[in-house]
Amino acid sequence: MRVATLLIGILCLPQLLSAKKHTNFVIILMDDMGYGDVCSNGAMGYEMPNLNRMLKEGMQFTHFYAPQAVSGASRAGILTGCYPNRIGMAGAPSPGAKNGIHEDELTIAEVLKPKGYTCAAYGKWHLGDAIPFLPLRNGFDDYYGIPYSNDMWPNHPSHRYPDLPLIEKEKVIELNPDQSRFTTDFTNKAVDFIDKNKKNPFFLYLAHPMPHVPLAVSDKFKGKSAIGLYGDVMMELDWSIGEILHKLKREGLDENTLVIVLSDNGPWLNYGNHAGNTGGLREGKGTSFEGGQRVPCIMQWKG
Numbered sequence: 001m002r003v004a005t006l007l008i009g010i011l012c013l014p015q016l017l018s019a020k021k022h023t024n025f026v027i028i029l030m031d032d033m034g035y036g037d038v039c040s041n042g043a044m045g046y047e048m049p050n051l052n053r054m055l056k057e058g059m060q061f062t063h064f065y066a067p068q069a070v071s072g073a074s075r076a077g078i079l080t081g082c083y084p085n086r087i088g089m090a091g092a093p094s095p096g097a098k099n100g101i102h103e104d105e106l107t108i109a110e111v112l113k114p115k116g117y118t119c120a121a122y123g124k125w126h127l128g129d130a131i132p133f134l135p136l137r138n139g140f141d142d143y144y145g146i147p148y149s150n151d152m153w154p155n156h157p158s159h160r161y162p163d164l165p166l167i168e169k170e171k172v173i174e175l176n177p178d179q180s181r182f183t184t185d186f187t188n189k190a191v192d193f194i195d196k197n198k199k200n201p202f203f204l205y206l207a208h209p210m211p212h213v214p215l216a217v218s219d220k221f222k223g224k225s226a227i228g229l230y231g232d233v234m235m236e237l238d239w240s241i242g243e244i245l246h247k248l249k250r251e252g253l254d255e256n257t258l259v260i261v262l263s264d265n266g267p268w269l270n271y272g273n274h275a276g277n278t279g280g281l282r283e284g285k286g287t288s289f290e291g292g293q294r295v296p297c298i299m300q301w302k303g
Contacts, residue, residue, distance in 0.1 A: 100128015
């Protein structure tokens with residue numbers, strides 16, 4: 001299943017075309033979250049009550065495959081519905097890369113905008129960091145986040161990278177930001193976006209940099225899990241899901257909003273207890289075995 005193709009297909013349903021209320025779309029994308037990192041697939045040592053509630057009220061796709069087992073390429077596939085290699089996105093663009101999402105490729109946002117949708121992307125982009133590749137040039141009306149992986153910064157243990165920029169719209173507003181703020185800040189941006197657009201059709205793409213290394217968590221979740229930092233990070237990500245779901249319900253939008261939670265690829269097993277688990281699947285990120293591309297996918301849409 002391709003997420004972009006699914007959403008575009010939904011727009012073509014006859015009952016939606018005649019419906020008085022529009023359908024909103026929310027994608028919450030985790031980075032390197034493994035198949036076994038959700039409680040329904042065997043995760044232990046931390047609780048995810050909000051995701052568990054989604055499982056009860058929605059549907060879990062147990063054989064969902066990410067488009068590719070690496071971040072940039074996977075996101076290209078998720079946002080366009082195309083096979084990443086076919087559109088020149090075979091890997092993960094580094095800072096200053098000459099390649100990125102091509103202007104001729106249609107993202108979900110570019111399909112929705114002509115239908116009156118407001119679209120926002122918060123968190124990690126990783127489809128190229130040059131201005132023509134950024135979200136505002138690819139259908140989104142708002143963007144706040146980092147242009148590539150959070151480990152692509154000067155503190156990397158084995159590679160030399162430039163300063164990691166935090167970007168608002170297309171302007172760098174901070175370098176090497178405090179990563180413990182990421183999950184909370186991006187979530188707050190997402191909640192504010194829903195509030196501002198609650199009377200209009202919207203598409204929200206919340207792409208968390210976590211639980212990709214280096215792991216970072218806010219003080220409110222530090223030390224809360226039984227398995228250390230990774231579990232703390234997962235608990236804060238679950239809090240983020242809850243904030244989005246609660247906001248949708250408070251505004252009376254949950255009845256007609258499709259919420260999708262998924263991961264871009266499997267866990268980066270090289271990082272030991274700073275990586276997730278595959279729930280028994282073979283290998284992980286960077287491989288085409290099950291552990292690299294079979295990832296959690298939960299969808300919630302009333303009815």
